Amino acid sequence: MQLSEELARTFTAMGRMLREHEGLLSPSAVEVLVRLAGRQCTRSRDLARAEGLDPSTMSRRLASLEERGLIQRHPDPDDRRAQVLGLTAQGRETLSAERARRVTLITDTLSDWPEHERDQLAALLGRLADSIDAARDGHTETRSAS
Structure with a gap:
């Protein structure tokens, strides 16, 4: 098999495993929280661009995370008209728990x-x-x- 086929097969299997052992967050929610935790992106439009999404799609995703108490908005210190996003304490805890869950799944899978x-x-x-x-x-x- 070619490398690209093996990678596709691996990513498919991993996605299936993560879905079968559902965690607290969807894969798309994890991506947003990881970017915010790493301060890679802090504005909605930057997150949308980084994820290759339409800004309205990202806006709905962020609204859901905000409703769950995982993220919060603050005025941008450089541009008071804009808002920056950050994780709440609950968001950090939830992301940490999701990362630990994924580490356990992979560690258990590769234990031999x-x-x-x-x-x-x-x-x-x-x-x-x-x-x-x-x-x-x-x-x-x-x-x-x-």
């Missing part, structure tokens, strides 16, 4: 793999993510595998 193979997989996946991000940003620089 030797540690050096798990480490190698982690390094290669990190390198792949860097390459994908660089390609999206128009760069070719990536870290080397260890």
Whole structure:
């Protein structure tokens, strides 16, 4: 099988596993909270662009997260007409619990793999993510595998 087919098969299997072991958050909600936690994006329009979504779709997603008490809006200190988004304490706790749940699922799945193979997989996946991000940003620089 080609690499692209194996990656597609892997992502499909992982998505299926996460859906079968449903957590507190949808995958789309996790993405938003991760971006806000990392302060990668703090405005609705930036989140929509980063996720490749229409601003109205992101607005509905954010409204849902705000209703659940996971995010909050604040006036932008640089532009008082705009708002920036941030996680609430409950949002941080919920994201932390979801991350722990996912780590457990993956750890349990790979429990019969030797540690050096798990480490190698982690390094290669990190390198792949860097390459994908660089390609999206128009760069070719990536870290080397260890």
